[in-house]
Amino acid sequence: MTTLTTSPATASGTPKPDHNKTRPRTPSEWILMILAVLGALLVVFPMLLLLLNAFKSPADYANSSPLDFPEALDFTGIQTFWETQNFPRALWNSIFISGMVAILAVILSVLNSFAIGIGRVKGRTWIVLVFLMANLIPQEMLFDPLFRLYDDLGLLSNPWSVIITFTVIQSAFGTYLLASLLGTFPKEILEAAAVDGASRWRILRSVIVPIVRPTLSVLMVFFFIWTWNEFLLPLAFLNSSDSLTVPLLLEQLNGERQTDTTTLIAGTLISIIPTIIFFLIFQRTLTRGITAGAVK
Amino acid sequence: MASLPLVREKRRTRRPQDPARIPERGGSRLGYWLYFIPGAILVGAIIFYPLLRNLRLSFFHWRGGRAEEEFAGLDNWIALFSDTEFLQSFKNIFLVILAMVIIPTLVGLVVSALLFDVVGRRFSGKLSSFLRATYYLPQILPIAVAGVMFSWILKPNDQGVLNQFLSAITGTDVAINWLGGSYGTAMGSVMVLMVWIQIGYPVVIFMAALQRVEPQLYEAAELDGANWFQRFRAITLPMIRPEVFVVSLTTTIAALKVFAPVFILTAGGPNKSTYVPSFYAYNEFINGTDKGYAAAIASAITIVVFVVAVIFIRVQNAAERKDA
Numbered sequence: 156m157t158t159l160t161t162s163p164a165t166a167s168g169t170p171k172p173d174h175n176k177t178r179p180r181t182p183s184e185w186i187l188m189i190l191a192v193l194g195a196l197l198v199v200f201p202m203l204l205l206l207l208n209a210f211k212s213p214a215d216y217a218n219s220s221p222l223d224f225p226e227a228l229d230f231t232g233i234q235t236f237w238e239t240q241n242f243p244r245a246l247w248n249s250i251f252i253s254g255m256v257a258i259l260a261v262i263l264s265v266l267n268s269f270a271i272g273i274g275r276v277k278g279r280t281w282i283v284l285v286f287l288m289a290n291l292i293p294q295e296m297l298f299d300p301l302f303r304l305y306d307d308l309g310l311l312s313n314p315w316s317v318i319i320t321f322t323v324i325q326s327a328f329g330t331y332l333l334a335s336l337l338g339t340f341p342k343e344i345l346e347a348a349a350v351d352g353a354s355r356w357r358i359l360r361s362v363i364v365p366i367v368r369p370t371l372s373v374l375m376v377f378f379f380i381w382t383w384n385e386f387l388l389p390l391a392f393l394n395s396s397d398s399l400t401v402p403l404l405l406e407q408l409n410g411e412r413q414t415d416t417t418t419l420i421a422g423t424l425i426s427i428i429p430t431i432i433f434f435l436i437f438q439r440t441l442t443r444g445i446t447a448g449a450v451k
Numbered sequence: 452m453a454s455l456p457l458v459r460e461k462r463r464t465r466r467p468q469d470p471a472r473i474p475e476r477g478g479s480r481l482g483y484w485l486y487f488i489p490g491a492i493l494v495g496a497i498i499f500y501p502l503l504r505n506l507r508l509s510f511f512h513w514r515g516g517r518a519e520e521e522f523a524g525l526d527n528w529i530a531l532f533s534d535t536e537f538l539q540s541f542k543n544i545f546l547v548i549l550a551m552v553i554i555p556t557l558v559g560l561v562v563s564a565l566l567f568d569v570v571g572r573r574f575s576g577k578l579s580s581f582l583r584a585t586y587y588l589p590q591i592l593p594i595a596v597a598g599v600m601f602s603w604i605l606k607p608n609d610q611g612v613l614n615q616f617l618s619a620i621t622g623t624d625v626a627i628n629w630l631g632g633s634y635g636t637a638m639g640s641v642m643v644l645m646v647w648i649q650i651g652y653p654v655v656i657f658m659a660a661l662q663r664v665e666p667q668l669y670e671a672a673e674l675d676g677a678n679w680f681q682r683f684r685a686i687t688l689p690m691i692r693p694e695v696f697v698v699s700l701t702t703t704i705a706a707l708k709v710f711a712p713v714f715i716l717t718a719g720g721p722n723k724s725t726y727v728p729s730f731y732a733y734n735e736f737i738n739g740t741d742k743g744y745a746a747a748i749a750s751a752i753t754i755v756v757f758v759v760a761v762i763f764i765r766v767q768n769a770a771e772r773k774d775a
Contacts, residue, residue, distance in 0.1 A: 187569045195585040201600055220619045221612040267490040274483025275469045289498040293708045295732040296749045300501035323497040345473045384593040386711040402595035409599045416610045426596045445655050
């Protein structure tokens, strides 16, 4: 690779920075670009199918190909879904659970990582490993003992069973990430604050948190969406019909034999909408976040 | 999918003699432990209490409820090795790894290089980030919702999209029972769903990694007459190796824990052939007659997950030391 850097490109200085843009596009580049677009179309294709078929009447659906446009806009499926399922309730449950987890897990991550990254408590390498383990553990290992625990506490079918569980699971990841970030927090700032006579708690609240706020908001967005998408433990803990989350509601509808196909399609489409809205709002944060977690 | 920035931290936090980073006269570090109290109580109750309880239960027979626990020694653990369903579920994990790790990583490499090199540079950066977002979309969809969508497409009768589509092409009524008919079509369908969900993750990570590679390297190689594939192998791959590692680690662990796609699409059928370990454990806890055995299955998965994580970290550390 070292030989490459001293090759004619830099030696003769002929290629300008915009060299790439000025050269005409070759046919093979057009083909590759079209392939990339086709691949993306293939990815969204199932969702386009939903959109195409959600507005067909049951008769229209039975008699047409799934690739046909609907004969006329028909809202039977959507209406049946809305009338038979309490979707607003499920939506609220999902928002409440994911929102609480996002906030509480970030608070817990900050407290833990303050002790590790700033306080540098003894044995912190092990403590970090413990939190890492908490994040790696398969959920089927937790499910039965936690089910009995929440049963004893009367928390089954109560959103707090899921909120408590995922606050811990998500904060394990948050602690891991934030501990290394706070470990490199600028020392001068901490010293200046200490000279001014600020207490530890005060420094954490008024100095550290405002400075790492961008990272905290990325974490919050991720905790929200991860919790929203969780399936196994909510399935185990939330059983009454008014405690279901959006994925659980749809899964239950899918399991009922008498569910009409158009109702199911409409329900799937409606269940995707909150995610799409969230995606459009936070697209930038999401892409920044995944890469920030992976690249070091 | 969680991206775990593993390892490399250790070095920074190894020496226990470091003072706290806030200088205080006479200040004791003991006070910092106060900040651990909520976290320690919660992790203890929600993670380690269940972990220890299940590990203990795996050495007992227990029917659940008010039944007496009966000490079983290693019975449950020995039974695992002759349990065809358990062995089948672990065999399926290799196919899951193919669908969640290997295929997405390879396709992700090609797609990200395509979007970055061709679309991003030769067409427009906007189109490139729009396409990247599109590939990423299935990643944030609830897996349960994606599963229901695929189960609609794969419905066994004439209500299913794929059957309708095949009927239209062939002119005869096609009614293939994709999810319940045979192991091949059922497992294949589950794998297609997994690939569809996973593709976006490596694409986004690799594209970010490609931004690190200096464009001069490419231009130089281009002038030297290296074609795209040669450049990809000589420059791109070595530069983004850390990301390839992170992606394969996190997705392998996700693959070992996979549950929802199987639960929703096939429920383990036909004839329990598409069982994966976590589905098997879940099913045994709920419908089985011996929770001790279910606990042994869950403990076995946990051990495998930890072992795989440790191996990955070791390999990575060794590779780094060789580089340094």
